[in-house]
Structures are given as C-alpha cells and as structure tokens.
Amino acid sequence: MTTSTPDTHPPEVIHFAARTSIEQVEEGHDLAPKFDQDGLIACVTTDATSGEVLMLGYMNRDALEKTIQTGEAHYWSRSRQVLWHKGATSGLVQRVVEIRIDDDQDAVWLRVSLSAGTYAAPASCHVGYRSCFYRTIELQTGKIGYAENAKTFDPKQVYGDAPNPTIL
Numbered sequence: 001m002t003t004s005t006p007d008t009h010p011p012e013v014i015h016f017a018a019r020t021s022i023e024q025v026e027e028g029h030d031l032a033p034k035f036d037q038d039g040l041i042a043c044v045t046t047d048a049t050s051g052e053v054l055m056l057g058y059m060n061r062d063a064l065e066k067t068i069q070t071g072e073a074h075y076w077s078r079s080r081q082v083l084w085h086k087g088a089t090s091g092l093v094q095r096v097v098e099i100r101i102d103d104d105q106d107a108v109w110l111r112v113s114l115s116a117g118t119y120a121a122p123a124s125c126h127v128g129y130r131s132c133f134y135r136t137i138e139l140q141t142g143k144i145g146y147a148e149n150a151k152t153f154d155p156k157q158v159y160g161d162a163p164n165p166t167i168l
C-alpha cells in the first residue's frame with residue numbers, strides 16, 4: 001500500500017502584461033492577451049493527438065489563468081455566466097498538452113487530451129458527440145449533414161436533469 005502526499009504547491013501567479021507595442025504583442029515574450037469589451041478571449045480547442053477541432057469557447061481572465069495554473073481547460077460559459085471547469089460535471093476533463101496564443105494575442109488555442117471519464121470513449125461535446133463540430137453544411141445547398149454518425153455517450157446519463165447550456 002502506498003500513500004500519496006497531496007500537492008500543496010500554491011498556484012503560480014500568472015502575469016498578464018499591459019499591451020504597449022505591436023512588437024511586444026506580436027514578437028515579444030510577454031503574455032498580453034486582448035480581452036474584448038465583455039472581458040473575453042476566444043479559444044479554439046483541438047485534440048492534441050488527432051488534431052480534430054473539438055470546440056470553440058471563450059475565456060475570461062480567470063478562466064485563462066486557471067487553465068494555465070491547473071493544466072485543465074477552464075472556460076467562461078456565456079450562457080450560464082459562470083466559470084466553467086470543463087468536465088467538472090461530466091468527468092470529461094480536457095487535459096492541456098499545449099497552449100498557444102495567436103499573433104495579436106486575441107485568440108487562444110488549447111491542444112488537449114480528452115479523458116473518457118467513466119464512459120466508453122473520450123468526448124467533448126455536451127450533446128454526446130466527440131467534437132462540437134459534429135455536423136457539416138453542404139456546399140451550394142446549405143443542407144445539414146452529420147460528420148459523426150453516432151454519439152459517443154448518452155448525455156442524459158452524463159448530465160441527468162442539468163439545464164442544457166444551449167440557448168435559443
């Protein structure tokens with residue numbers, strides 16, 4: 001039998017620099033993210049192994065900071081207006097392999113590895129699909145098709161009666 005000591009390191013303080021010059025923002029070493037008028041920055045998340053786009057989300061300062069500190073994806077839920085630790089309810093945590101920021105530092109790219117939680121296969125989307133982008137739009141006709149032909153998990157089983165985050 002082994003005992004493990006809990007990791008008691010305090011989280012690093014993440015410093016977001018003021019944006020002072022194009023050179024600094026584009027080619028410097030300062031992390032100087034640009035949050036929009038709502039205090040948010042766009043985040044695209046891909047599967048670190050397959051490269052598949054999993055979702056597009058938004059982060060506020062807190063979410064970006066917590067993602068950096070914990071190595072697990074945190075977002076700002078615009079529909080629920082809460083900090084959202086992805087997988088806190090479902091167990092489908094996104095473990096960050098790499099974080100990138102774009103040229104003008106107004107978008108973040110998370111490369112993650114998906115945990116399967118207690119389910120058969122790893123997934124990311126609350127509807128039950130692997131990727132939020134589980135549908136296609138046909139060129140010329142605009143018709144909807146399905147890129148994933150089956151759900152990876154049953155959302156009822158995972159989320160129970162939790163309110164659906166999709167807002168009409």
Ligand SMILES: [Zn+2]
Binds near residue numbers: 124132
């Ligand atoms: Zn989704």
